[in-house]
Amino acid sequence: xxxxxxxxxxxxxxxxxxxxxxxxxxxxxxxxxxxxxxxxxxxxxxxxxxxxxxxxxxxxxxxxxxxxxxxxxxxxxxxxxxxxxxxxxxxxxxxxxxxxxxxxxxxxxxxxxxxxxxxxxxxxxxxxxxxxxxxxxxxxxxxxxxxxxxxxxxxxxxxxxxxxxxxxxxxxxxxxxxxxxxxxxxxxxxxxxxxxxxxxxxxxxxxxxxxxxxxxxxxxxxxxxxxxxxxxxxxxxxxxxxxxxxxxxxxxxxxxxxxxxxxxxxxxxxxxxxxxxxxxxxxxxxxxxxxxxxxxxxxxxxxxxxxxxxxxxxxxxxxxxxxxxxxxxxxxxxxxxxxxxxxxxxxxxxxxxxxxxxxxxxxxxxxxxxxxxxxxxxxxxxxxxxxxxxxxxxxxxxxxxxxxxxxxxxxxxxxxxxxxxxxxxxxxxxxxxxxxxxxxxxxxxxxxxxxxxxxxxxxxxxxxxxxxxxxxxxxxxxxxxxxxxxxxxxxxxxxxxxxxxxxxxxxxxxxxxxxxxxxxxxxxxxxxxxxxxxxxxxxxxxxxxxxxxxxxxxxxxxxxxxxxxxxxxxxxxxxxxxxxxxxxxxxxxxxxxxxxxxxxxxxxxxxxxxxxxxxxxxxxxxxxxxxxxxxxxxxxxxxxxxxxxxxxxxxxxxxxxxxxxxxxxxxxxxxxxxxxxxxxxxxxxxxxxxxxxxxxxxxxxxxxxx
Numbered sequence: 001x002x003x004x005x006x007x008x009x010x011x012x013x014x015x016x017x018x019x020x021x022x023x024x025x026x027x028x029x030x031x032x033x034x035x036x037x038x039x040x041x042x043x044x045x046x047x048x049x050x051x052x053x054x055x056x057x058x059x060x061x062x063x064x065x066x067x068x069x070x071x072x073x074x075x076x077x078x079x080x081x082x083x084x085x086x087x088x089x090x091x092x093x094x095x096x097x098x099x100x101x102x103x104x105x106x107x108x109x110x111x112x113x114x115x116x117x118x119x120x121x122x123x124x125x126x127x128x129x130x131x132x133x134x135x136x137x138x139x140x141x142x143x144x145x146x147x148x149x150x151x152x153x154x155x156x157x158x159x160x161x162x163x164x165x166x167x168x169x170x171x172x173x174x175x176x177x178x179x180x181x182x183x184x185x186x187x188x189x190x191x192x193x194x195x196x197x198x199x200x201x202x203x204x205x206x207x208x209x210x211x212x213x214x215x216x217x218x219x220x221x222x223x224x225x226x227x228x229x230x231x232x233x234x235x236x237x238x239x240x241x242x243x244x245x246x247x248x249x250x251x252x253x254x255x256x257x258x259x260x261x262x263x264x265x266x267x268x269x270x271x272x273x274x275x276x277x278x279x280x281x282x283x284x285x286x287x288x289x290x291x292x293x294x295x296x297x298x299x300x301x302x303x304x305x306x307x308x309x310x311x312x313x314x315x316x317x318x319x320x321x322x323x324x325x326x327x328x329x330x331x332x333x334x335x336x337x338x339x340x341x342x343x344x345x346x347x348x349x350x351x352x353x354x355x356x357x358x359x360x361x362x363x364x365x366x367x368x369x370x371x372x373x374x375x376x377x378x379x380x381x382x383x384x385x386x387x388x389x390x391x392x393x394x395x396x397x398x399x400x401x402x403x404x405x406x407x408x409x410x411x412x413x414x415x416x417x418x419x420x421x422x423x424x425x426x427x428x429x430x431x432x433x434x435x436x437x438x439x440x441x442x443x444x445x446x447x448x449x450x451x452x453x454x455x456x457x458x459x460x461x462x463x464x465x466x467x468x469x470x471x472x473x474x475x476x477x478x479x480x481x482x483x484x485x486x487x488x489x490x491x492x493x494x495x496x497x498x499x500x501x502x503x504x505x506x507x508x509x510x511x512x513x514x515x516x517x518x519x520x521x522x523x524x525x526x527x528x529x530x531x532x533x534x535x536x537x538x539x540x541x542x543x544x545x546x547x548x549x550x551x552x553x554x555x556x557x558x559x560x561x562x563x564x565x566x567x568x569x570x571x572x573x574x575x576x577x578x579x580x581x582x583x584x585x586x587x588x589x590x591x592x593x594x595x596x597x598x599x600x601x602x603x604x605x606x607x608x609x610x611x612x613x614x615x616x617x618x619x620x621x622x623x624x625x626x627x628x629x630x631x632x633x634x635x636x637x638x639x640x641x642x643x644x645x646x647x648x649x650x651x652x653x654x655x656x657x658x659x660x661x662x663x664x665x666x667x668x669x670x671x672x673x674x675x676x677x678x679x680x681x682x683x684x685x686x687x688x689x690x691x692x693x694x695x696x697x698x699x700x701x702x703x704x705x706x
Contacts, residue, residue, distance in 0.1 A: 621684070
């Protein structure tokens with residue numbers, strides 16, 4: 001990270017607030033004049049021969065205006081065709097094989113009559129995504145992951161695939177070669193314990209009495225992230241009751257263990273965990289096991305009732321607990337073990353919520369981790385507004401009208417534990433998740449609404465924007481940054497408990513979410529010189545820059561995503577384009593461009609011993625992020641930008657959009673990755689449209705937040 005003590009003072013870096021605010025305000029309709037940015041083009045100081053060569057290369061790669069217009073029109077038309085009648089967009093959201101495998105296994109856990117056609121479609125999906133070496137990865141072209149492979153193997157065997165089939169033999173051999181099922185993670189151990197494959201001794205102790213702990217206690221549910229909280233609470237009941245799956249087919253997978261499954265013990269310390277802290281918490285685990293039977297029965301029943309009350313309050317209708325698959329599945333199993341019949345309203349609606357996550361096609365099917373309509377719709381709105389086409393702007397407006405009533409104004413979610421006096425005002429990621437609005441989504445929605453209002457000269461969104469801004473500012477953490485769902489969620493010691501072998505128990509501030517919030521504030525006219533929240537956010541972003549010039553991307557893959565967000569936010573905040581920190585970021589992006597003109601980055605970039613960028617195949621979405629980042633700092637005329645635009649035009653398909661098999665987003669680094677099917681559709685359109693707008697108007701400063 002940068003040493004801020006070595007940076008020039010803020011008033012020496014930024015233009016005066018009035019001038020910067022005028023530039024941003026005038027550009028709200030994307031028609032701002034040149035704001036005096038200085039290009040950081042590397043060729044500026046090169047010898048004449050190199051400069052001439054660069055000029056020639058730029059000319060060769062510069063897109064033809066007519067072909068660029070045609071590409072934008074085709075992409076715009078395709079995206080408009082995907083708009084739902086009520087105005088919103090929602091694209092598929094794919095993860096690794098663990099979620100579809102767990103869906104299959106849940107059906108058999110509950111003893112339901114399986115849909116055989118659906119199971120066969122899921123089986124085809126699982127077989128198609130199997131690696132040549134027999135295992136399954138966490139992302140396209142990734143390495144074998146033992147936990148994902150065990151779940152996929154278990155699901156296929158449950159569906160009816162013979163253990164002697166070639167793909168099953170390959171899978172079994174691959175799992176055994178990687179240490180066997182003894183090496184699976186905590187969540188897989190819990191699943192295996194529920195099916196009676198391993199004993200509960202293999203699972204970290206999580207007593208349900210946790211529900212009764214006071215808020216000051218070092219481990220209190222308010223101290224973990226929303227996703228951990230909603231997954232853990234029903235799991236506490238399962239841990240207390242320790243049910244056994246009905247499993248009518250009596251399928252077991254002992255053959256993927258190197259030893260007897262019953263002898264499987266606790267998981268080893270994960271690489272991210274501190275030896276001392278982990279050792280301490282293992283001792284705590286031992287003590288909890290010893291006293292587990294000594295808890296008063298009345299206390300245990302009271303704790304179970306508290307857990308059920310927590311779930312009931314947040315059940316969230318057909319959108320499910322936390323609106324994420326693991327929590328939703330756990331809630332169904334919790335109701336089941338407590339004796340709720342299948343037709344009980346709470347259990348029935350919790351079960352129904354899982355089926356809404358299925359993607360069923362002619363030949364394959366899989367289960368999504370959640371749905372992303374608010375995120376998709378707000379990002380599509382930005383891309384369409386960027387085109388400057390009247391019909392596209394009207395479609396974006398229709399999408400924003402759909403978003404407006406989804407603003408959460410009357411539910412004080414779990415975030416109130418640290419912000420008790422803050423009024424709600426955000427948007428969730430999903431159709432409905434009122435207890436858990438998303439800071440990132442909220443900032444993106446606000447910026448789209450502000451852009452649209454500037455174009456139409458309307459005050460329609462004034463109140464919504466003001467309320468959202470109030471909530472976002474209130475969610476800022478003390479270090480100046482933002483987490484996605486929680487403020488001050490930084491109890492890092494908790495990632496050392498045995499349960500947290502995934503290292504994703506918390507929701508601390510990150511550069512990508514914080515950059516988006518800085519962009520939002522700046523676009524609304526609140527610049528660092530005159531706004532304390534913006535100044536703190538600006539300082540946070542500068543402090544988060546890596547030594548190579550990039551920024552980390554927590555929710556998108558990875559440093560390309562983080563750097564795009566950071567550069568947009570710093571530009572919006574008025575930072576001069578010739579600032580050394582801007583230049584360093586530009587040089588990093590230029591240095592990692594692929595020979596085909598695109599950009600790419602893999603999930604391997606999240607490894608703990610990361611030592612710098614590693615080459616990866618180009619993707620449309622990551623190329624678009626790099627281009628948007630470069631254009632945000634005045635590099636619209638750079639040869640690399642022209643090559644990137646050319647790459648996107650070459651990769652555009654007959655149907656007008658782009659395709660990519662690679663995962664370019666992140667749920668939990670090193671554990672859970674995402675493939676947003678919409679990313680390769682609307683981000684490239686956004687980049688092409690921005691390039692056209694800047695070139696057509698002779699601009700080098702992007703005048704909106706992102």
